[in-house]
Amino acid sequence: MGEFVRVEVAGAIATIRLDRPKMNALNAHMQDEIGVAAAQVSADAAIRAVILYGGERVFAAGADIKEMASLGYPQMAEHSARLQAAFSAVAHIPKPVVAAVTGYALGGGLELALCADFRVLGEKAKVGQPEILLGIIPGAGGTQRLPRLIGPSRAKDLIFSGRHVAADEALAIGLADKVVPDTEVYRAAADLVARYATGPALALRAAKQAVNDGLEVDLATGLEIERLQFAALFATEDQKTGMHSFVEKGPGKAAFGGR
Numbered sequence: 001m002g003e004f005v006r007v008e009v010a011g012a013i014a015t016i017r018l019d020r021p022k023m024n025a026l027n028a029h030m031q032d033e034i035g036v037a038a039a040q041v042s043a044d045a046a047i048r049a050v051i052l053y054g055g056e057r058v059f060a061a062g063a064d065i066k067e068m069a070s071l072g073y074p075q076m077a078e079h080s081a082r083l084q085a086a087f088s089a090v091a092h093i094p095k096p097v098v099a100a101v102t103g104y105a106l107g108g109g110l111e112l113a114l115c116a117d118f119r120v121l122g123e124k125a126k127v128g129q130p131e132i133l134l135g136i137i138p139g140a141g142g143t144q145r146l147p148r149l150i151g152p153s154r155a156k157d158l159i160f161s162g163r164h165v166a167a168d169e170a171l172a173i174g175l176a177d178k179v180v181p182d183t184e185v186y187r188a189a190a191d192l193v194a195r196y197a198t199g200p201a202l203a204l205r206a207a208k209q210a211v212n213d214g215l216e217v218d219l220a221t222g223l224e225i226e227r228l229q230f231a232a233l234f235a236t237e238d239q240k241t242g243m244h245s246f247v248e249k250g251p252g253k254a255a256f257g258g259r
Contacts, residue, residue, distance in 0.1 A: 002033035007040055012048040012197035013190060014041045016090075023061035024054045026108045028079060030064075034112070035086030042093050048201055048258065049193035052090070052099040052116055053186055059101040059125070060109030065134070080139050083108075087140045091115040091212075094205040096196040100189035101125050102182055106164070111140040114149065117208065119175065120189040121167040122182035127175065130162040148215060150174050200238035201258035206230075 001007070004020040004027075016037045018024045026034075041047050054060050071079065090097070090112065099105075099113035102122045110127045113119050121127070129142045137143060138159060147155035150173050158165060170176040180188045196204055206229040214222030233239050237259040245254035 004030040005033035014047040015051045018054040025064040027064035031086045035089045038089035048197040050097040058103035059105040061104045062107030098189045100185045111142045114145040118177045120178045121176040122185045125167045126164040128164040129159045133162040200256040202236045
């Protein structure tokens, strides 16, 4: 358990809980702890799904500007590599991940939420990439993950303007997958991933890797990634369980062991 980031496990679902009062400003120490937490949930086979959560008040209001303001190029070149590595560790968690967003998810906070597979927002949440207002650009994946999610024109609008986006607009442009009352954000996120906690873990991992890796390559290479992942699953117990259950009982009745 870190100073500002802890992993809480309930059944097969782990919550990576951000807890640095008052606004979960993502300083360097907290960024490192996020990477450690991501590695922990990735390695634990008993964990089948993950929630990113900043608490009832705020997800993460961005990087710690006071910490960054006096840094020069040499220091930031090193720091940004560590920052991207920590966030990429979240993006590479081989399990379904949902970000439960209350309050603000700005700058690095939104970039962290973009590392999840899904985003559930409270109805009063605000998200955005306001780095341009500081004379910089997003440095933890915002210029790359955001356009891949919502398209380049919409991403440029958010990045060029630095404006805050309300939950209803986030839902309309595909930045949010679900909007619920603020008090129901965590529960809605848990409900969203609960369906995967008893699913075929190896197939879910393969599906996530095939989609994510396929987005980075041409179609022919993507199809080969898919083919290899597809064929490899025929070496798993879950494939045998799923297909035999389908033949004997019909669809949707298999009890997967995650092996």
